[in-house]
Amino acid sequence: MTTLIDPPTRPVAGIQTLELEITGKCQLTCSHCLSDSGPQATHGTMTPADWRQVITDAAALGIPRVQLIGGEPTVHPQWRSFTGHALSLGLGVQVYSNLFNVAWSWWETFERDGVTLATSYYSDTPDEHDKITGKPGSYLRTRGNIEEALRRGIPLYVGIVDVLDGQRVREARAELNRMGVTHINIDRVRAVGRGALPGQAPTVDDLCGKCTRGRAAVLPNGDLAGCVLARNFPCGNVRETRLRDLLGGTAWADLSASIPPLRAGACPPDDSGDCDPANTEACDPAY
Numbered sequence: 001m002t003t004l005i006d007p008p009t010r011p012v013a014g015i016q017t018l019e020l021e022i023t024g025k026c027q028l029t030c031s032h033c034l035s036d037s038g039p040q041a042t043h044g045t046m047t048p049a050d051w052r053q054v055i056t057d058a059a060a061l062g063i064p065r066v067q068l069i070g071g072e073p074t075v076h077p078q079w080r081s082f083t084g085h086a087l088s089l090g091l092g093v094q095v096y097s098n099l100f101n102v103a104w105s106w107w108e109t110f111e112r113d114g115v116t117l118a119t120s121y122y123s124d125t126p127d128e129h130d131k132i133t134g135k136p137g138s139y140l141r142t143r144g145n146i147e148e149a150l151r152r153g154i155p156l157y158v159g160i161v162d163v164l165d166g167q168r169v170r171e172a173r174a175e176l177n178r179m180g181v182t183h184i185n186i187d188r189v190r191a192v193g194r195g196a197l198p199g200q201a202p203t204v205d206d207l208c209g210k211c212t213r214g215r216a217a218v219l220p221n222g223d224l225a226g227c228v229l230a231r232n233f234p235c236g237n238v239r240e241t242r243l244r245d246l247l248g249g250t251a252w253a254d255l256s257a258s259i260p261p262l263r264a265g266a267c268p269p270d271d272s273g274d275c276d277p278a279n280t281e282a283c284d285p286a287y
Contacts, residue, residue, distance in 0.1 A: 012061040019067045019217035019228050022051060022079060026072040027100050029134035030120075032189045037071040044220020048078045050239055052085050052216055057243040059089035067118075069228060070098040071220075080109050087114050093119055095156075099145035100138050113163050117149055117237040118157040122167045125264050129230040132163050143179075151181045157183040204207075204233065204259045212256035216247065226255055233258075 009117065026033075026039035046057055066086050073079050074097050082112040086093045095110065096118040111116050118276050120254035123129040129139035149156045160180050162169050169186060210224030218224055224246045246252060 007211055009217045012244060013212075013216070013252065014214060015061070015063045015216050015247065016214045016251065017065045017067055017216075018063050019069050020054065020059045020072070020082070021069050021214060021217060021228055022046070022049065022073050023076040024069055024194040024220050025075045026098065027075070027135060028072070028098055028138060031132055031134065032161060036147060039119070041071060042220070043076055044222075046218075046220055046222050046239070048081070050081055050222065051078070054238055055082060055086050055091070056089065057238075059086075061244055061247070063091070064263075065092035065094065067096055067123075070097050072100070074101070080106070083109055083112070083115065087112060089282075092116070098133070098138070099142045100135065102143070102145045102148070107148070107152060107154075108147065111152055116155040117158065118159065119146065119155075121146070121158050121160055121176060122163065122173040125168060128164070128168060129172075132167075138151075143262055146176075146181065147179060147235065156181060157258040158185075160184065160186045162186060162188050204230070204255075209259060209261050211259055212252065213261075218243075224252070226259065230255070230259075 014052050021044075025039065025043060026041065027035040027039060029038045031107040050260060055066060068079055068082060070076070073095055076183070077093070083093050083095065093112050094116045099117075099119045109115065112234075121142065122132045123131070123139070126137075126139040129142075130136050133139075146156065146158070158176055160169055160172055173186065217226070217228045217230070218238055219231055219234070222237040222239040223231070224236050224243070225231050225234055225236060227276045233255055235255055236246045236249060237244050238246065241249075258283045
């Protein structure tokens with residue numbers, strides 16, 4: 001059954017994508033992980049009903065797309081239910097998965113109209129890729145599932161984060177090109193989560209300049225943030241206050257005003273200028 005909601009002409013606060021960090025659990029322990037996710041993490045305090053309410057509110061606010069992210073979103077037992085709920089409300093859905101483990105039955109969900117798939121890739125060599133993810137065999141499994149997604153014609157976006165000195169970033173991009181991936185972007189490590197230096201306090205200066213501007217995020221505890229990388233600067237909690245009121249509130253406006261805007265042409269060549277490298281062109285696409 002499709003639920004019809006008449007959205008406003010423009011999404012509230014100009015939000016085009018609402019990132020839903022539905023879990024902190026992940027099979028991998030990537031050295032730069034923004035959320036400190038891993039096998040021992042939890043799904044957080046948001047209930048399935050809470051997430052469905054947020055998705056319903058997003059549709060009512062005219063936000064056109066949600067992104068399921070983690071951790072690894074597919075380890076949440078309700079991720080397909082959330083996807084179906086969003087699609088029924090006319091929302092686009094992107095599933096940002098590490099593609100380490102894909103059950104055969106999940107491909108049917110990935111193939112649904114309105115669904116796109118995104119993943120991360122680090123190197124054209126198994127040893128280097130696996131060193132970054134902390135999981136032996138992750139290169140081969142992710143690569144294999146990328147090839148399967150391409151074979152099925154699923155829209156696929158790949159982000160490469162430059163983590164290690166001398167990392168084979170260009171070679172990884174070339175390999176993805178040979179496989180048939182057309183949407184590839186590159187970013188640097190951001191000082192959030194395991195990417196932060198020891199003793200370094202988070203600041204808005206390391207954000208890409210697009211947090212709160214076209215995107216917002218809801219974290220596993222219900223906190224609203226400017227994006228998943230702005231997690232240290234919450235603007236209230238959706239379990240206590242409805243999404244519309246938070247996005248129209250003073251805390252959100254203050255956070256947006258505090259984030260330095262992206263300066264056109266000012267990014268170094270290894271910086272996409274965005275905290276979502278799988279989806280946004282780099283400042284220097286030649287990189």
